[in-house]
Amino acid sequence: MGTLFRRFWLPAMLSSEVEPDSPPRRLRILGEDLVGFRDSEGRTGIIDAYCPHKLAQLFWGRNEECGLRCPYHGWKFDVSGNCVDLPNVEDAANAKRKMGITGYPTREAGGVVWVYMGPKDKMPDLPALEWAGLPVENIDMTRWLQCTNWLQGLEGEIDSSHVSFLHRVTEKDYELPSEFTSYGPPGPVDGAPSLTVRSTDYGFVCGSRRRTVNPDEFFWRITHWLVPFYSMIANHRYPRTGRAWVPVDDYNVMTFGYSFNAERAFTEHERAVLRKGAFFPPRIAPAAYKLDDGYIIDTWIGEANAGNDFLMSRDVQRKGNYTGILGVNEQDRCIQESQRSIAGVRPGGFVDRSREKLVASDVPVITARKTLLKMIADLENGIEPPQVTDPSVYRVHGTAILSRHGDFDGLLAESRAEVMGL
Template sequence: MGKDDPVRSCYVDRMLSVEENAFLTRTGAGTPMGDFVRRFWLPFLLADELVPDGPPLRVKLLGERLVAFRATDGQVGLVDEFCPHRRAPMFFGRNEEDGLRCVYHGWKFDRAGTCTDMPSEPPDSLFKTKVTIAAYEVREKAGLLWAYLGPPGTAGEVPHHEWMDVPDAQRYLGRWEQQSNFAQAIEGELDSAHLSSLHQPLAAPDVPKASSFGAYLREDGAPRWSIRERDFGLTVTARRKAGEGLGYFRTNHFLLPCCSLIAPDPGRQRMMRTWVPMDDERTGVIGVNYYMDKPLSEADLAALRAGENGFPLPIPGTHRPQANRANDYLIDRDVQRTSTATGIRGIRVQDLAMVEGLGPIVDRTREHLGSSDAALIAMRRLLMRGAHALRDSGAVPPAVRGGDLYHVQGWSDVLTDEEFERQQDQRILV
């Protein structure tokens, strides 16, 4: 095949080189992608995980080892995990009277990183004024804690998502840790094509199409993509056949730098997920399921807590899924033989088995991407273009403004192509 052969350019040129794969996936301090991701507010804990003067928590963000604590005044600090004196772990520190005290020699630091007490030095020493602990800005919004790790003075607004406007009873917040790079976690979520196989039962359930769009997923495994670049990132719509002259359209969004909004079927829970790099091989996921117009029922909540509907069931006392790589995601080969594609219980665990199973950083030089992979190709390009622009010219995309730019929604519906063309820009608006 020649270089200009359309088949070649479609299926082969989109693979990444070794260097490009590293560029996309490395997020440590000083890497181009790490610098880019640091220009956005990143959710890292549920707000109720920290109480005033309560125990600090270890936090890993973009390869940095940190400790979070809630001070006496209710504000949250996020500081270096290691004391600047002799590097003792601040995790064991005492959270007291608006500061975290290192228990080794008693140095104490406030939320801003200022040393407020240094009992191991003489009272008249000025040493205290010369030592700080690295500290990052934290905001609390809508039940989540958000950190900004970019250069001082460059932060935009914390995103304003549609779910932030609904009462607490209409939303469920959770988090888990995933053993994969963040980019491949996002790819797994934007990859609408796998809905036709990975999550399917072997026999079609007996439900009318109007009440479940699942039949369209099963009947058309080769969606056609429509992708639009937006100020917040990307809108990616997968179109499947839905009878004469009609398409089943699923519109998802990729919100820079690591957030996905997934289209619900009408009446079902909406989903937001953020995929924040803890380091290059682990991702901290924050998930929100919500209704815009009604509270979650007891049955909804029970299912969510049981690891259904987009959340994995955690090992008690941790944020690591019970079904994991070490136990082959609890695959049941009998179930796989008789009733579902995977024999793995729970949609999220099925996703985990695939996304983690690629290895912590998939070798993208060995992929063979097809037309069904258009959304994740566009996502990679957008991230890499952003990191290139910041590195080469200091430019940042409009999305760093955050705030209302993120006030959009996913949707799915059965429409004619003309209706989709007419409606696609309006229907993402909340």
């Protein structure tokens, strides 16, 4: 899976985290310890976390004059990982050439610094995700740590059938304005939607159909999974949202949460509503977080987390909130971080899927697993992921509509452009 991931551009950090010559950020992506920074000219760099001299962490270094200087003996590296100064070596000009470190290509779009960690000759264009092409004023972008394998996060994302249970009643608890309470149709909500999944050239589209008060009309929510780890979530109203699940290592995932409006900038009020943490992002705080093996990453962590039982209230749970936990992501994170048999036994990361009993409503999860396994097998046989050669396949978005069509294929045939957001 790691080899496959290295064919794609990966969200690495927020653009707003790094200013010219500001403190570097400690990252771990695909199990590699890295440091991200912005040099004096505004270029971003994501390079090896460790100085090649005595393996000190460059995080402690000086970000100055177009490079990151190790504070131990002064060796200095540019955004590409080239060694540009060796002040304690006599024949520095010659030695510098041999002292370069890993420096991955980066790009900026959609308020995110992206990194490409794959073979140089295979580097694609950025995926044409709708939000990645918008000005940052139109996007609300955050990232936070979840302590599970990335696939558990993604599977929760595309598992529509849990929404009617795990996330019941949250909106009321927060007294949110109606434009942010958009899961269902007007009128009584149908708790057992019928799901149809159709594979597409970017992953799959999932239509979830609910009955409405009008027997001749159905309420459809259309969501997408885009390989390898993006979601585009349907909202009846504004804003559109989704997440990217970027592996930190086998046991941790960086969730990038995006809300966006293609037409206009967010208002302060709208950002304030998002900050309440009822949906995504959760209530988060910046943190230097120590991973199990001792390496520290610069990230954000949920204020409600496993260390405080996700601030669960049994009283609130008794009164009707399904979990007694406030916040959609808090509810997801609580459950996903508790799935230890699936998260894998440490060390080794063994993932015991054989103990699961999947049912019909797990079709989206099953489809995603099969698709990913096929992509791995294809790559082993020399077939590159087609999404990489044609990044325009990512140009779809989630939506929610009322329609007389009861079957998804009929709906797609009649109003494909509207449904897919093309």
